[in-house]
Amino acid sequence: MVDEMKTASALVRRIEAGQAEPISDREREQLNELLATYSRRFGEAEGRRLAESLHSA
Amino acid sequence: MTRKKWILSLAAAAVAGGLVGAPIRNAASPSAVDDPFWRAFLSGPPVAGIFAVMAAVVAFYPAFRTSEVAKSNAARDQWWNCAQWALQLAGSDNQADREIAKDALIALNTEATKLESAMIIRVIAKPRAQTAWTRAQM
Numbered sequence: 001m002v003d004e005m006k007t008a009s010a011l012v013r014r015i016e017a018g019q020a021e022p023i024s025d026r027e028r029e030q031l032n033e034l035l036a037t038y039s040r041r042f043g044e045a046e047g048r049r050l051a052e053s054l055h056s057a
Numbered sequence: 058m059t060r061k062k063w064i065l066s067l068a069a070a071a072v073a074g075g076l077v078g079a080p081i082r083n084a085a086s087p088s089a090v091d092d093p094f095w096r097a098f099l100s101g102p103p104v105a106g107i108f109a110v111m112a113a114v115v116a117f118y119p120a121f122r123t124s125e126v127a128k129s130n131a132a133r134d135q136w137w138n139c140a141q142w143a144l145q146l147a148g149s150d151n152q153a154d155r156e157i158a159k160d161a162l163i164a165l166n167t168e169a170t171k172l173e174s175a176m177i178i179r180v181i182a183k184p185r186a187q188t189a190w191t192r193a194q195m
Contacts, residue, residue: 010148011148011149011150014150019150020149020150020151021150021151021152022152023152023155024152024155024156026156027152027155027156027159030156030159030160030162030163031159031178031181031182033163034159034162034163034166034174034177034178034181035178037163037166037167037174038166038174038175038178041167041171041174042171042174046171050175050178050179054178054179054182054183
């Protein structure tokens with residue numbers, strides 16, 4: 001888990017340095033799809049809470 | 058089910074069986090077992106066969122439950138292995154690889170627990186990543 005988070009941070013650094021390809025629209029859609037599935041399975045309120053925590057963190 | 062609950066369930070079933078069976082037995086003719094056919098039936102192979110089937114069912118259930126639990130654990134292990142692979146690939150430099158990883162995570166997310174699902178979303182959309190996503194949109 002920690003390793004995965006390090007990987008994600010490293011990706012951001014590599015994107016900023018131009019070493020990795022930027023995030024695509026498709027990837028943004030995929031994140032929204034994941035959030036929509038989360039809301040559908042665990043309730044709208046839980047989905048909103050998770051989305052807000054992502055924005056406020 | 059714990060051992061104590063299992064024993065209590067068996068005791069409750071025995072008591073319930075007695076409560077239901079006693080009135081039925083008393084309502085029937087006292088000489089019912091004296092009938093040659095029923096005597097042969099109750100003391101012969103037919104009832105022995107019925108008890109053998111009941112014993113087989115009692116023996117089968119724990120084995121079936123054990124097998125189901127093992128199958129469920131194996132499925133969870135497989136899920137976690139796939140999730141690890143996809144989360145690792147989601148950090149790839151290559152856009153196509155990341156899209157494949159996220160498609161896999163979308164599929165895996167349908168079987169994830171609440172905690173696992175939130176973890177997947179947080180790993181993908183962590184704040185620093187969001188900054189990069191916002192910049193990429195500009």
